[in-house]
């Protein structure tokens with residue numbers, strides 16, 4: 249069943265990890281997808297990889313600077329002109345750092361906020377007028393398990409994800425009257441570069457506490473995005489959907 253048949257979706261951070269799995273899942277379900285990468289090279293490589301799997305996939309890459317609201321606006325305007333609409337936006341690009349507060353650099357904190365929070369705001373702003381005009385749309389944010397429990401070091405990252413939950417819940421209430429649904433998925437520990445770059449002594453104790461006994465796969469998370477993007481979730485908005493194997497770290 250193609251749950252997203254004919255829909256146009258933009259996915260930030262779509263070149264690898266969770267974002268790449270979301271792009272693939274959406275394509276398998278009939279969407280046309282524009283994936284945003286941080287650089288032309290990585291965006292094009294991701295598109296190539298998907299086309300190798302299925303040359304018919306309607307997927308394109310773009311690489312706006314996500315710290316620049318006018319560049320995002322211009323870039324999404326071109327998408328709208330070319331594809332006629334933007335039905336779904338996934339704000340997924342994100343970075344993390346685990347420094348202790350004692351040596352946390354203000355620039356590092358700012359960098360996390362800029363990408364994890366501000367870029368989601370800029371991208372959302374760049375699509376809401378289109379969605380309002382077309383009387384509907386879906387905005388999805390990638391939050392995190394740490395947005396609920398915090399984490400014992402690296403306070404910038406959970407802070408950014410608490411902010412994303414706030415944006416999700418507030419915009420769900422503000423935009424409901426335009427039939428724009430706004431939800432977030434809060435993954436637990438998921439098997440991507442973000443996690444494989446963590447030292448073993450950090451990751452192993454975390455896995456040991458996960459009731460389902462394993463880390464999540466990007467596809468586990470992408471399945472939740474598919475549900476929330478589709479009409480199956482037509483009465484669901486303002487939700488932070490945990491996909492974490494009941495992890496509580």
Ligand code: NAD
Nearest residue numbers: 261263264265266286340341342392435437438440441442
């Ligand atoms: P990843 O490092 O594999 O991918 C991050 C994505 O963000 C990449 O596509 C990258 O191109 C993009 N990105 C990074 N810096 C960028 C920049 N400056 N400009 C534009 N794009 C940039 O990580 P991932 O694990 O797939 O993370 C994706 C999202 O999932 C993030 O928001 C992350 O916070 C969240 N998340 C991940 C986990 C996990 O365990 N992996 C858990 C909870 C939440």
